[in-house]
Amino acid sequence: MKKIVQCVPNISEGRNQDVVNAVVDSIRGIADVKVLDWSSDTDHNRSVITFVGTPEGVEGAALALCSKAAQLIDMTVHSGEHPRMGATDVVPFIPIQGVTMEETIQLANRVGKRIGQELGIPVYLYENAATTPANQNLAAVRRGQYEGLPAKMAKANGKPDYGPTVFNAKSGATAVGARMPLIAFNVNLGTDNLDIANKIARNVRHASGGLKAVKAMGVNLEARGIVQVSMNMVNYKETPLYRVVELIRAEARRYGVSIIGSEIIGLVPLEAMVQSLDYYLGLEGFALNQVLETRLWSHEE
């Protein structure tokens, strides 16, 4: 089974579409890499690009993208509402298939090192790739933003993980990280009582005693006259979709409320789908590569 990693770099340009297009173009046509999506926000003056591919392909593409952004974006004249540190602001790597978090962290390190050495841009590792507990939190890494970088870099605990230890005025700094894919997952309840949705959300989410990799809140769907438990599943390997559905079902029972549906917003890794079906069918020994379509992007014949 082919190894697949996703990368979702954010660049500090959301207004000049010529620049954004040039940055996206820099990773098109790279072997074993596919651009899935990109979008720009003019208020934030920021663009988000999503691409996937093999670890090797994604490594080269991430570097090409940072190089092009460094060439075309000048942080000395950048303004926008979103907190940012650099021309390429964040580069998260996300394991999708056949890749462990450990390998993804190694990939973040290889890319971080090359951005530092080859592009001369200071790099801070964050989330699962962080080298200090404080840097696991991206907001903490980015505190003070671009403008605060000279002061941050002068401090003993503000040194970058890779690259120059002096301020790069044109490019700023880049946060390179590794994290699990997020799944936006909502479960609809057969009631219009928001209080019930909020109580269930509290009971299933990690913050208040629930499942480890679940963030949840109650939401009112006024147009449909129902409420939902709206969730971010932050690590589907640890906490699969089926587990939160069955727990919500159990929690809802005491209110005489049923689950009437659910929705996955945006993309979901195949493995997360198979994992939950596995539970419901009681599948024994099922391998992802038994899904016929996985053969379509595999190297082996």
Next chain:
Amino acid sequence: MKKIVQCVPNISEGRNQDVVNAVVDSIRGIADVKVLDWSSDTDHNRSVITFVGTPEGVEGAALALCSKAAQLIDMTVHSGEHPRMGATDVVPFIPIQGVTMEETIQLANRVGKRIGQELGIPVYLYENAATTPANQNLAAVRRGQYEGLPAKMAKANGKPDYGPTVFNAKSGATAVGARMPLIAFNVNLGTDNLDIANKIARNVRHASGGLKAVKAMGVNLEARGIVQVSMNMVNYKETPLYRVVELIRAEARRYGVSIIGSEIIGLVPLEAMVQSLDYYLGLEGFALNQVLETRLWSHEE
């Protein structure tokens, strides 16, 4: 979402690996086509090749394969245990993704016509592509085999659908068809009583009053001390996996028996997996292309 069709041609050569390799090689490197698997049986003197791709890609590949087989296989000297009519014996097309059965039947007709016209080989359409009820059954189409072709073709109801109406001694005839993918699916029961597995099999299979697209029998798994309902799901769009699991669960209940597991043997289309998870999670409006990996083999960016 890219259109994907599977093709599983059977050729009448399973002993001379040079010939088999040459036939498989004839479809390697064709754009938008991927060879998934091939295997030979020396007793049957027959090889089965599995490839997938876009309808256009698969059309060209099927023709290239039949052409190479016609060149290298001489039916006048062929012997083997498996019933067969021609050098390329059967060419079934199977819709995998984004393709209707109607489109698959049209593909079978295009390929059948070209095998007839370009290669001078008589073609009989079978299964969903059949032009007469009798020819829906491949065994009926193949009755009399290669040796019986001259007599068959002399009869009014034995004329091929495409190609010459005279016997082609070297290549015989080819059956070209369209069918749904088969899913080999077994459900394991928490008992060693084969009688119970057989009773449940009878109740869930189409032949004796059960679900339309299910063939089923009871099987003893002696080594594990359990029995299973062993099934062929012949049309997962009509009868999804979850439906037969839930029906088996209900039938088993009267014997105080539980489902203790299940297994999918071999390949399964993504759609069949998503369809069943859809049921269990109550997914609303989920589209196949929300599975991230589908983007990897799509043309669009």
